[in-house]
Structures are given as structure tokens and as C-alpha cells.
Amino acid sequence: MTSSHRPAAARYRQPGVVLTDHHFEVPLDHDRPGSGDRIELYAREVVAAGKDPEGLPWLLYLEGGPGFGARRFTGRQAWLERALTEYRVLLLDQRGTGRSTPANRQTLPLRGTPAQQAEYLAHFRADSIVRDCEAIRPALTGGAPWTVLGQSFGGFCTTRYLSTAPEGLATALITGGLPGLTATADQVYAAAFPRIERKNQAHYARYPMDVERARRIAAHLAERPAVIPGGHRLTAEAFQSLGMLLGTGDGSHQLHYLMENAFVATPAGPALSDAFLEGVRGQLSFAGHPLYALLHESIYAQDPAAPTGWAAERIRARHPRFDPTAALAGDEPLLFTGETIHPWHFTTDPALEPLRETAELLAARTGWTPLYDPARLAANEVPVAAAVYHDDMYVDTAHSLETARAIRGLRTWVTDEFEHDGVRAGGPRVLDRLLALVRDEA
Template sequence: MTSSHHRQQPSYRQPGVVLTDHHFSVPLDHDRPDGEHIELYAREVSATGTDPAGLPWLLYLEGGPGFGARRFTGRQAWLERALTEYRVLLLDQRGTGRSTPANRQTLPLRGTPYQQAEYLAHFRADSIVRDCEAIRPLLTGGAPWTVLGQSFGGFCTTHYLSTAPDALSAALVTGGLPSLDATADTVYAAAFPRIERKNLAHYARYPMDAERARRIAAHLTEHRVELPGGHLLTAEAFQSLGILLGTGDGSHQLHYLLEDAFVPTPTGPALSDAFLEGARSLLSYAGHPLYALVHEAIYAQDPATPTAWAADRIRAGLPRFDVAETLAGDEPLLFGGETIHPWHFTTDPALVPLRETAEILAARTGWQPLYDPARLAANEVPVAAAVYHDDLYVDTGHSLRTARAIRGLRTWVTDEFEHDGVRAGGTRVLDRLLDLVRGDA
């Protein structure tokens, strides 16, 4: 039995909601319940005027990895729908938000880079789900709960269905059905064609951006440019702004960033302070370093095979994404996507001290499979998933194959939203998924 402890703080209010902070102590390694413990934080949200004690729980698992649960104000986005019938738990997954942090400031407390990497090996979906199972009895009295998993939270939900389905009354996934057997190499081999399509769609919408992006990339190859806070803006780092292209308004954000990148100065054109500050806010991993550190590990399922910087190796075989090759010709610059590279750990001050730790994680073997196809094929939990057509971050083909492999899962495939549909779509996405799991749609 896992050893865990719970501390609840007095409730407080925002417009339309009552909030309660929960703190839990859980084992770092759930196979060693008497060993070291870490803290988890979760925020309970209920609607004003309701008795939350009489409502079922809905657990929200944020995307990432490495992001704390979204900080809503009042009844924003899908919360408006959820709070009509649930008390909601917004969990800061281990290492994120107000849970015991894992970053350049705290990880040296673990010891050597090797010891840091061994610590971070406990930050995948398997440990997160066991955290959920440690805290569920403390909140529900042992009753099952509904889980809503966004993006990586959907990966965690799929693991939950593989290992503890009796804990779930329903499972809702948005943009987060993972391949059950793909390696990191397979994931990124499928990703780069999608990334290119998103680029071409952006330039079709904003043809003037093609020359702007080339000009910025050329400037960055000829000048050393530091962002506020010491982040080195290389041409490759500039390409990472393509991560915007997977959200509903991301293409428009990128366009507005590019359109006033240069200003005249006494020594010639220079990148503007406004552009540099905008780029810094988008590129910095200071608020979510775990995203960079364990991103490829979430795809690691073969104990004998390291991830070995899979995205970087795949990209190296694609000259279309090479800045020098692009600038030598006349093709538009291709931005990147949701990919992590070794140079992230040489350009970002939040990651530079963790470079050796990242290298050790990339070389690590012994990763265990995260999903149980046989158990999923026999699934009895009501499951519904929103699958976004040509999702930049999660391959649609992989998601649909997994949907067919999970017994009883119902899909809603749509091109109305991008990857952030559950947030951008207000109440509509959650409402649709609830109708699907209940047989009302």
C-alpha cells in the first residue's frame, strides 16, 4: 500500500467559484513507499452555490510534460461546463507548479548529473498515474473519478486505463491519444511532415512572412544576438517559434511577431527590443524545464533503446529544415515544432546548467512500456477522445490506431480546432465528449 499524506487549506473565492488548496506527500518511487517523499499540489474548484461534497470528482491532467495545471480565473474555458456537475481537481503533476519543483535551481540538490537523471526517470506517466492513485482515496474515499487528459495528460490517461481502470468512472482525452508502440524515432519521423505542412499553410495565409523569416534567420547567422535574460537567439532557436503553429491562433501570433522585427539604428538595421522580448517569452523554458528534460522520455518504451536525441537525428536527415541550406536557395524558412534538441541546453539559461543531465537521460536505457494493449482491448471504462485533424503535436494516424485498439472508445475527429481546442473551444469540446461517453451523441 502506498504511503501518502494529505493537508487541506481553507477555501477562498474567485468570481463564480470556490477554491481549495490540497497538498499531498507521496513517494518519489512508488515501489519504495517508505523511501523519499515529494509533495504534490492540487487546486480543487467548485461552483459557488453548490455543495461539493455531493458532487463526483473530475481530475484534470494538463499537457506537457512539465506544465503545472492551467491557472484559470473563475469559470473559464471548459471549467464552465465541468462545474455544472463536478468538483474539479487541477493537479500540478510531479515537478511542476507548486508541487516539489524540478529545475536548474533545485536539481543540484539531488547531487551529480547522473543522480539528477535517475531522479527525473520517475517523472513519466507511470509515476504520475500512481500519484493519482495515491491521492484518490484521500479525496474520494475510494470512489472512482472521471479523468480529463489534455495532450500529454491524455498519454497519462491512456496509461491509467492500462493499469488502474477500476479507478475511472469515465476517461476523456483531448488531443492526447498516444501510439501504443511507437518509438521516439517513429514519433518524430511522422512529425516533421506535419510540421512542414503547418509551415506551408502559414506562408499561404501570410505570404509576406516568407521574406521576413529569411531575413531574420540571415541576420542571426551573421550576428550574435542575446535576448533579455541572457538567452542566445540562434537561427535554430528562432526556428523553434514554429511551436506556435499547432494552436488555434498561433499562426497569427507568429505573423504579428515577425512583422515588426527590425528597427533602424545608427549602425544599421537591428532586431527590435519588442521582437526580442516577444521571442524570449515564447522560447524560454524557465517556467517549464521538465518539458525539455523528459520530453523524449515520454515516448521511450523499449528497455534496450535510448531516445538519443531522436528529433535532432531525424531533422539532420531533412535538409529542408537546415537554415544554411535554406538561405543558400530561395525556399521559405521552415520553422520547427514540438521538438527538443541538444542546442536548447546551450542557448537557454534555464537549461544550460542541466546539459549533462539531459545527455544522460538521452542515453538512458531501461525505460519500461507504458501501455498494455491487451488490457486496453478489453477496456470497460467509457472513453471518448477529441482527435484534431492534422494535429501538429500528436500524430492523427497514431491517435486513430490507438482509438481502434481501446475497446469502446468513441472519437470525435474535427478540424474545427487545433491542439488547444479544449481551451479555445470554451464549453463545446468537453460537452461533446461527455455526450459521447454517456451515449447521448
């Protein structure tokens, strides 16, 4: 693996921390480093004010996704409070995200045709991300292994790291991100829809008034899809995808507050309010993370012979209770969907619409390589701890626990105290618990 590291920018400060920008160049294809096609990676180093960074080990944070840049913290927010007591932290914008070379509707045409764009994006899975990490590690650590904290998809990347480059890891910490080692996209979504339905039931039990509100909004959209300023087309199906919120700690409350003022009286009769539509746009737009939609099913692609083929859409058809037309024709509550990507996303979102053909090619793609090595994981020697959230809407608990048993020495903390965003919502507590587990202090 090869990389080049530009000199770090001047340091700057926020309350309680010192920040340093790092820029690297890495090959697009690590198997063909001499091909000339290179991309930039950006990472932000965070050190507690007053600490000598030279005496601190590194902790690399891998954000969830796919397709999200590392979270932009202010000061010592969330788990950083705990991490900065003993580490200097690297917040990596994974390839294609944040300040790394972007991949979106504006930049992907530079790669050529939709077929060329799809070929380019095939290099943006966990396997390439781990090789990026290994390419930049020597420049930062002098070759020493580092601790990796992987949240959600970042945990998938960490599991890949353990499978292929454990020599780069001093410790591995995973929150809500133990993947099924052999689970296909179909199996992932077959397990997901019953969990999503349970999250709907819990929401409506908490907010029974939302049953009628959701039905009224969906019925309105079924007759008159709304065009949100900026071009986003809100259909009943798009409205259902607000169920993504139900997998986070305060998401049910956010959904409730979003719906409670959905309608206003106008000279033409009741209409969806501008405030509601703007709130919906903020939740549903993929403008800031288009790779999430483009690559989501590919993170589960494990069979070289099988395309993912819009697995979520195919599996949803087996769960007719999620059909908005059927729900509105009867008296059943409208069921929101969750972490699922469908073909219609690429016709309703202006950030995705120009990439529709590219998405179709990725869905039809074969030749994906397996991401995990069960034999190597069974012989693992890296200290590993994982937080597994009971009935996590985004990552199947049964798949996670099966993987936990397959990784030698891994210690789990199974909890229903948090939803999928526990590492953020729980402040320092989740990271503190995992460090105690991995050090046999708990």
C-alpha cells in the same frame, strides 16, 4: 501506494467559483515507498459557487506537457464552465511542476550529480504520475473512482491509467492526447516533420509577406546571434523553434504579429528590436517548464534496450528542407520546427544550460519500461471518449486513430474545427461533446 494529505487550506473565492488548496506527500519511487525519498504534490479543487461539494463527483484534470503545471484559470474559463455544472474539479500540478516539489536548474543540484539528477527524473514519466493519482484519490473521493480529463500529454497519462489502474476511473476523456501504443521516439518524429512542414505551408499561404520576413531574421541571426536580456542566446535554429506556435488555434497569427516589427533602425544599422527579442524570449524560454525539455523524448521511450538518443535531432537531419543554412543559401522559405527538442536548447537557454549533462544522460538512458498494456486496453470496460484533431501538429492523427481502435469501447470525435488547444479555445463545447459521446447521447 502510500500518501499523506495535509488538511486543506482555507477556501477562497474567484468570480463564480470556490477554490481549495490541497497538499500531499507521495513516494518518489512508488515501488520503494519505504526508501524515505518523498515529494510533495499540489492540487487546486474548484467548485461552482453555490453548489454543495459533498454531492458532486470528482473530475481530475491532467495538463499537457510534460512539465507544465495545471493551467491557472480565473473563474469558469474554457472547459471549466461545462465541468462545474456537475463536477468538482481537481487541477493537479503533476510531479515536478507548479507548486508541487519543483524540478529545475535551481533545485535539481540538491539531488547530487548529473547522474543522480537523471536517475531522479526517471521517476517523472506517466507511470509515476498515474500512481500519484491513485495514491491521492482515496483521500479525496473516499475510494470512489473519478472522471479524468487528459489534455495532450495528460491524455498519454490517461491512457496509462486505463492500462494499469482502470478501477480508479469512472470515465476517461482525452483531448489531443491518444499516444501510439508502441511508437518509438524515432517513429513519432518521422511522422511529425511532414506535419510540421504542412503547418509552415499553411502559415505562409495565409501570410505570404512572412516568407521574406522570416528569411531576413534568420539571415541576421546566422551572422549575429542575439543575446536577449537574461542570457538567452537567439540563433537561427532557436528562431525556427517558434514554429511551436503553429500547432495552436491562433498560433499562426501570433507568429505573424511577432515578426512584423522585428527590426528597428539604429546608428549601427538595422537591428532586432527589443520588443521582438522580448516577445521571442517569452515564447522560447523553458524557465517555467524545464521538464518539458528534459523529459520530452522519454515520454515516447518504450523499448528497454533503446535510448531515445536525441531522436528529433537525428530525424531532422533526414529532412534537409529544415536546415536554415540550406534555406538561406537558396530561395526556399525558412521552415519553422515544432514540438522538437534538440541538444542546442541546452546551450542557448539559461534555464536549461546547467542541466545539459543531465539531459545527455537521459538521452542515453536505457531500461525504460513500456507505458501501455495493449491487452488490458483491448479488454477495457471504462467509458472512454477522445477528441482527435485532424492533422494535429503535436500528436500524430494516424497513431491516435490506431490507438482508438485498440481501446475497447472508445468513441472518437475527429474534427478539424480546432487545433491542438481545442479544449481551451473551444470553451465548453469540446468537453460537452465528449461527455455526450461517452454517455451515448451523441
